Amino acid sequence: MADSHRHEQVKTQRQQSVAAILDSESRHKIVVAGPGTGKTYLFKEMLKGKTNTLTLTFVNALVEDLSLELYGTSEVRTLHSYARAELGKFASTSIKVFPKLPQIVKEDAKLLLDRDIDFDFIFNNRDDENADIGFYKRRKDYYDKHYGYSDVIFGIVKQFEKTPDKVPSYQQVVVDEFQDFNKLEVSLIEHLSARSPVLLAGDDDQALYAFKSASPEHIRHKYGSGCPAYAAFNLPFCSRCTRVIVEATNDIVAGALKIGLLVGRINKPYMYFDSPQKDHESDINPKLAYSQVFASQLPWFIEQRIMEIATDEKGAFTVLVISPTTSQVRALARGLRKKGFNKVDFVERPSGQEPSLLDGLKLLLENKAFNLGWRIVAKHMLKPEDFVSLVKESNEDGAKPLAECIDGDIKKKVDQLLSICRKARDERDIDKDALIEAMKRLDLDPHEILTDSLRDEVISSGMRGGDPALRRIPFTMTTVQSSKGLAADYVFITHFDDQYFVKDKDKSNIADQDVCNLLVAMTRARKKLYLLSTSTAKEPTYMSWIDANRIERI
DSSP, rough: HHHHHHHHHHHHHHHHHHHHHOOOOSSEEEEEOOOOOHHHHHHHHHTTTTTSEEESSOOOOHHHHHHHHTTTTTTEEHHHHHHHHHHHHHHHHHHOBBHHHHHHHHHHHHHHSSOOOOOHHHHHHTOOOOOOHHHHHHHHHTTTBBBOHHHHHHHHHHHHHOOOGGGGSSSSEEEEGGGGGHHHHHHHHHHHTTSSOOEEOOGGOOOOOGTOOTTHHHHHHSSSSSSEEEEEEEEEOOOOOOOHHHHHHHHHHHHHHHTTTTTOOOOOOEOOOOOHHHHHHHHHSSSOOOOOOOOOGGHHHHHHHHHHHHHHHOOOEEEEEEESHHHHHHHHHHHHHHHOOOOOEEEEOOOOOOOOOHHEEEEEHHHHTOOOHHHHHHHSOHOOOOOOHHHHHOOOTTOOOOOSSSOOOHHHHHHHHHHHHHHHHTTTOOOHHHHHHHHHHHTTHHHHHHHHHHHHHHHHTTTTTHHHHTOOOOOOEEEEEGGOOOOOOEEOOOOOOHHHHOOSSSSSOOOOOHHHHHHHHHHTTEEEEEEEEEOOOOOOGGTTTOOOEEEEEE
């Protein structure tokens, strides 16, 4: 009876938290909600009965999940896709976006102006009067009026500033992950809030994207007393994680605050949600697991734990493996496949690497006249001195299309590559020798690809005599940055060492970003969390922050 009474009490308190938000007459609301505290449920309730609504985020995994959860209730968009669509309405044409355009123009600026210019930084921080924007615009126009992610948002913000009466209005706008917005993105929300009721949701403890000039100060400002236009609320109860994970999360926050980190943090409750199901899961998994494992032994160690979990579960469950670097993720994925697990998926956030030859070919497949496509192709196929001359020629008054400036032999080779790409796209037969040559051109090693494919086949067939119950267990492999929006029953955080989880060069100074990365990774777990160190020389600093009674050493 005591448990039942407690469950009803907590359930009522959670309902009251949601009701306070829904019943508020404030036009604008900000909700600080930790991991697993029911934002999606709140969104559904907030949007219920409305027909003209908009939900914005910029994490693709969240767009997909929210689109399904809110299907038929709200249009769910990333910020750049929304900006692209709205800018297209003003231009009466489809807006072309190439995410790596700022990198292209940055390289052009180095060649033409002999200066390093971070155009994304200029746009994201609203340096509107910066003279270098003119250079960017001229190059963008030459490159077939393609936009990048930052400048397409900059473009719609500037358009809304010129014509505020043309800003769309909605019955409700919902904005998720607001802790990771930058000054430019906040400007877009401000324009929308002038015409529509807005609900902002986020958590400054989960700020991950400082690389795009995002800052948790924006959510802190909106939540604080300095912004009375927004009524502030919390969602305090975590119904995703077991009790020990919630408590350990609070330990990490307390440890960070103790050494002077997270200055200005929003002080909010983050509490375990008592319920029959979560209490049962918490009783079975009362502690975090910690172990020191050599990196080469991680696949074996995870396999052993999976066997134990399967014995206990006797049913379906999901697994998420989070590693600090992409190379670690790929190595672990290969190792687990060797162990016979054949449902191993790899989730990767798009990288900032320079545009590849294939990127250029894909643009030319879309339109063979695209200057941007020829510019990328030329970088990979011309001699460096010829490429520099081509870029300089393209910057002259009355510059010709790049296709007219490129040597006929190069264009012939490009045509051959385009033909192969087109056949691959259309699932037509390709001559073997031509395919091998094309793969070499695209920096794809045919021998490596065929070897990997054969290895996977041999490993797969060799495991047919193994335990069939384990082969189909779904694994998701990812980095910390790409884990946002994901969750699984069992989570393994590998390479859990200061070497990887403290970004400071000499590993002596933990930063706010390090703490937020860890908090996000830990709270992906629904049932049990495994912390796997690969160093025997020193325990991770974070281990001293977590109450020792919450840790089981394996």
